[in-house]
Amino acid sequence: MSTGNPQSSAHSPERTGAPAMSDTAVQTPGDTPGSAPATVRSRSGVPSSSAAAWRRAKRQKRLEWIAVHSVAIALALIFILPFVFLFLTSVMTDSQALTTNFWPQHWVWSNYRTVFNVPGFGTWWKNTIEYAVLGTALTVLSSVPVAYALAKFRFPGRRVAMLAVISMMMLPPQVIIIPMYLFWAKQMHLDGTLWPLIIPMAFGDAYSIFLLRQFLLTIPKEYLDAAKVDGCGEVRTLLKVVLPMAKPAISAVALFQFFSCWNDYFGPQIYASDNPAAWTLSYGLQSFHGAHQTNWNMTMAATLLVMAPVIVVFFFAQKAFIEGVTLTGVKG
């Protein structure tokens, strides 16, 4: 976000669609306009009293600038420092990591190589990437047509379908976990693998459907009508017209899903805990700490390695990400 002139007040940055918020009741307090006391507007040819007022306003603005930025800097430090400490500890020697020192005496970069020698660490990477990539691809493929139908088709039961999507989205995973586990373990015999987590994603993910639908609502109907006039069926309209326009929302959904697979702890714990060969990073990391209790440096190196891909992806896709978060809460 570029920060231009300091005068520019709350101007919203590039944002698509109309942010149709519901009730926007405005209660303006005080007496009616007209009695506005000597509004400070013009800078040239003003009486000296007004110039003083203007100077006072300017000073106040500068003070506010200083206050806002000092608070922001202090808070930003608090937010960033944990990462710095984790990093500094991760490059310490085994013995120094047990002290209260902040700064590494010797920078042991090889810690990052050593963690890969820990049995299982490589496998967890492979499993996590498989889970996240497959899960994301399946989610996007299965959710886009559903979201399109919910946003743009008129059919009986559309409202009910939307209510069902929101209920699924809000459902705590623990509510259905016991029948789901029994289904995958006793009937499908897929426990000890990550398939019970991946396969359902081929059947639409409620959160992704909801988010995509919110975005697709903002695409003007005229575009779709034009495609129909050109002889496109619904499928071709979706592929040729809607998909290119929905790219930001699709990338946001893909990112969210990728991260939620990457971060998932509960799922692998339920289905894969008995089989270390199927563990993911999020699940395995904890046992890693257990096995290397006294080696905070190794644990911190592994912890940072688990965080790294998510943060790297974020820096490449920051805009899509922020737009996605906004879409979930503000619009609609």
Added chain:
Amino acid sequence: MATVLGIGRGPRGSRSAVSLPVPPALRRKRRRELSTAVGFLSPWLIGFAVFFAYPLISTVYFSFTHYDGFNAPTFVGFKNYTYILTKNADFWQAARNTVWLVVVMVALRTVFGLGIGQLIVKIRSGAGFFRTAFYLPYLAPPVAATIGFAFLFNPGTGPVNHFLGELGLPQPGWFTSPTWSKPSLVLLTLWGIGDLMVIFMASLLDVPTEQYEAASLDGANSFQRWRYVTLPNITPIIMFAVVTGVIQTMQFYTQAIVAGQVASGVVGNSGQPFQPGYPSGSTWTLPQLVYNIGFQNFDYGSACVISIILFVVAMAFTALLMRRRAGLVGED
């Protein structure tokens, strides 16, 4: 819908003569529309049936049975309910902890998220940097973030207590102290405030500037502008943040279990006995209890009772959200 299209089924006064030849074609069109919609929705319709409706009904069924996963389930009436509600001491402790976490976390996260959002909107220089700094911790995978915090706040060698010691302040046991374990978890979730910050930031930028100008002309001071312009405009977003916050916090699981395991020094995942809710049950939450009763004690019936309690509360809050923000569902 039928009324929108303007043609009812039966003859309706003078117009019926004109519309007589239309119904077959229209019905065909509607049927085609419906079948297209079903086609697009089909992945999700299967998902809804297999991964939502079926397990939900099963959960209700299992809650009335005794089932250990090996012997066939036997009907026991309300026995599981009376067991959970009157005989299981862990349940009430977990319920109390969950309510505590919901109230404190949601309140603090909402206020803090709004505060940071407000700060970001006011920042003129380096807004991009600050936004990234405040957002980044939200991305840290929960397991990694929790292990990191357990290190930073570890009573012996952690940097936080080291700092507090230098300043001559008391050094609590954080994740190892029954009094401080929940506040420590709150700090962890406040660190990951990024999602709320972005939502509030976007909604604050959406407040029409004219309203602020009008309020200023009426002589409103900055507090009055906030109270009578900003607040009414963002009330729907606050409501959204609170309701989704309640539903999310009810599911609070990963951080609580990982913090307990790391702080207690148990070798995670290795089968070594772990006292859940460490220290002294202060981090027990209802989702952990589902896991513990279901997957450690193999008492699926009783675990399903807790699932149902979670379900009822989650759906009550979802219904509240739907009533207040009907726009999320849209019209039929």
